[in-house]
Amino acid sequence: MRSRLSLGQVVGRKVMWDNRKSNQAKGDLWAPCPFHQEKTASFHVDDRKGYYYCFGCHAKGDAISFVRETENVEFMEAIRILAGEAGLQIPESDPRAQKVADRRAELVEVMEQAVRFYRMQLKTGAAAEARAYLAGRGLDEAAQGRWEIGFAPPGWQTLGDHLRGQGVPDKALLAAGLVRASDKGRAPYDTFRNRILFPIRDPRGRAIAFGGRAMDPDDNAKYLNSPETPLFDKSRTLFNHGPAREAAGKGAPLIVAEGYMDVIALAEHGFGAAVAPLGTAVTEAQLAHLWRIADEPIIALDGDTAGQRAALRVVELALPLLTAGKSLRFVLLPEGQDPDDLLRAKGPAAMAGLLEEAQPLIRLLWQAATEGRTFDSPERKAALDKALADKTALIRDQGLRRHYDDELRQLKWELFRPPARKKAGGGMAFKGKNAPAQARAGTRASMLATGTLSEDHLREAVILAVLICNPAVLHDFLGELEGLHFTDRTHGALAHALLIAPPDADLRPYLAERLGPGALEKLFADTHVALTPAVRRPGEDAARMCLAEELAKLNARRGHRREIAEAEEDLSAGLADEHVTARLAQSSAAMDRAGRAQTGEDRTEYEVGANGAPINRRERAALDEFLAGLRLEKGSGGTT
Structure with missing residues (x-):
């Protein structure tokens, strides 16, 4: 194929040669590059060697690569296009495939004859109304020519008679879908009658079917396509595919x-x-x-x-x-x-x-x-969750499905909890139903109301801080994070922002932009957070160990509280028995186990002080040793 093709002719369909710079006789051809916009002739074709090169964008290759790039086709499609130009038949895998290819080629030629016939009919007096319609749609004669628009006359056998006169047998006309067999024993009749016709071509530019618009407003089918044929499968075809x-x-x-x-x-x-x-x-x-x-x-x-x-x-x-x-x-x-x-x-x-x-x-x-729905009850919100989950479950790519779930979670957050209004000087101000509730008289003396942090609150803060300082482990703890209930509104907002954060986000600037700098300042200002080893010295191993322990302890404490509450209800209802005692014992044991490492040996880097703050064990030991030395020195009469 390469020996039969002239690269200059293949490229010449797409460019205008610079005759001042080119030497046609020697196959030395220059033109503006078809791959990037330019006015100078920097695109060079060596026709004798069969290669091209652009000195501007550095595109290079042969006839096959040129067709692939300019026509936007795959390798085999480029081969078929060039083989057709070179007059070469691509070998088929077996004689039957060759026979099918030959048959398709015959039908394509019949279709091209039909295109030419219908084009001529558009210029006749019978097509005056069709031409007026096209002009009214903004298509002048030049545009009609570009799209090869034609017209099928009202007669029943106009096209059939014409093509039979050209030697085309009825068998080929029927196979191409141009005529239909009569159920009354008569000659086949034309498929299209009194319609404007649009040729349908395959990606290689071959006519394979027609689409027709009826000129009669009472016609049952306003638009009609060719029937399925060896050339045409409408479920696999796109109009204007090649261009x-x-x-x-x-x-x-x-x-x-x-x-x-x-x-x-x-x-x-x-x-x-x-x-x-x-x-x-x-x-x-x-x-x-x-x-x-x-x-x-x-x-x-x-x-x-x-x-x-x-x-x-x-x-x-x-x-x-x-x-x-x-x-x-x-x-x-x-x-x-x-x-x-x-x-x-x-x-x-x-x-x-x-x-x-x-x-x-x-x-x-x-x-x-x-759209058009309200979600003012838990049931309606749950129905929305299920409807969206059913849709995303259809996505087979697991990574892509996770991103869809993250985006939908963000949209639901925005729908159910409108974003807070930023206060002057940073932080968040809430309005309306999203405003934090005022402390009741009965709760003003509680630990949270008086500024003393509860142990749950401390653990939540540690978990969030460790995740923010160690973004590499965030993905592994998304499920646990999503299942947590946070006692503090700011903690809840931070957790949600982490759940929907892009995988490559720089977390601190990202969170500061979403929630204001006040949220992070408040989180990291607490002493118990600042003393956490995985916060002070970020590292994946330390972060994973810290998060696993803190989550286990937090969930165990909350589970134990639930068991106590249920036991109290059973006692008040007179249902107390040995099962209640057993449940409480199991819950207490689970909470005790959560305070130790999984192996039974306490290997944690820190322990929780009386106020709930984590204290590094090595630092605690060093402090105890130092204080012991001071006591000894004082006891011996030394100066302290």
């Missing part, structure tokens, strides 16, 4: 619209990477095609109820197929408008603005679950 793939390869956003006219309007207004499914919802095979072209295709649907339902069907289809880097974005147009309407009414700038604001898939998922 859109090439435009997307040059950086244009890939847009998925609903119909032919939407795609044509988008492309005519500068959005060349536009495609459409063919009369059905987007299929899994079409999604696979879209993701080969672009990582995040934009689904642009009509702004009516049907468009919204179509968007949700795409979401349902896409969720199990999502992977890292492969997703969808959505644009819902103003109600009652499709892309063609919007472009004609407000121009390309309006469409470009909507595309810039395209919403990620998760926002559409959230909108569908919450």
Whole structure:
């Protein structure tokens, strides 16, 4: 194939040669580079050696790589394109495959003859109304030519008679879907009659089907596609696939619209990477095609109820197929408008603005679950949790599913607990139902009300501080953190911010930005936090050990308190028996075990003082030794 191809001819379809700098006779060709925007001729083709090189962007390669890059296709597709230009048949794997390929080639030629016939019919008097309709939609004669739009006359056998006269047998016409067999014993009749026709081409540019719009308003089918044929499978085909793939390869956003006219309007207004499914919802095979072209295709649907339902069907289809880097974005147009309407009414700038604001898939998922609903009871909130969990459970990629759950958790937090208002000078001020409750008369003398911290409060602070100082272990403790109930509002806000923090976030600036610097200052100002070894000297091993112990002790204490409360209820109800005593004994033993290491040997680096603060054992021993020396010196009459 390389020996038959001229690289100059392959490249020449995409560039304008600089005749002052090029020497055609020697195969020394220069042009502005097709891979980056420039005015100078820095792109060089050595036609004799079959290689190109750009001295600006350093792109290089041969005819195959040139077609792959400019057409945005895979290797084998580039081979097929070049083999067709070189007049070479790609060897098939077996004779049957070769026979199928030959049959497809024959049908493609029949379809191309039909395209030419319908194009000629659009210029006849019978097509006057069709031409007026197209002009009214903003398509002049040049645009009609670019899209090869044609017209099928009202007669029953106009196309069939024409192609039979060209030597095409009825068998081929039926196989191509251009005519249908009569159930009354008559000759096959034309599939399309009195319709504007849009040729449908495969990614390689071969005509494989037609889409027709009825001119008769009373026609049962406003739009009609060719039937399924050896060439055409509508569930695997996209209108404008090839040109859109090439435009997307040059950086244009890939847009998925609903119909032919939407795609044509988008492309005519500068959005060349536009495609459409063919009369059905987007299929899994079409999604696979879209993701080969672009990582995040934009689904642009009509702004009516049907468009919204179509968007949700795409979401349902896409969720199990999502992977890292492969997703969808959505644009819902103003109600009652499709892309063609919007472009004609407000121009390309309006469409470009909507595309810039395209919403990620998760926002559409959230909108569908919450729009028009209230969540003023635990039951309704639980129903929302279940509905969202059912959706994210469809995502097969576990890492991606975790990010979806994190984002939805943040959205629920914002929905149920509106963000606090920042006070002047830092910190947070709360309003309305989110304001901290005033201390009651019966609680003003409690430890928390008087400023003396409870042991639970101290342990919560240590857990949060260790996680903030050791972000590498945060992911391993997300489940435990999510299950904790915090006694302090600031602690709860810090915990939630940690749960939704991006994996690569610098935690201190991130938390300060979300909650204000006052929250962190308050946390780390406490002596018991400052003395914690995993805070003073961060390290993964020390942090894991500290967190495991603090969580075990906190959960054991809270569990013991619950057992005591239940035992009191049983006693007051006269239900006390040996089971209550056994439960309390087991709970007390669990709390005792939590105060020691799992092996039964106390290996902790610190112990809890009388006030609940952790004290480093080595420092405690050194202090005790120092105080003992002072006492001895004092006892011997020395000066202290």
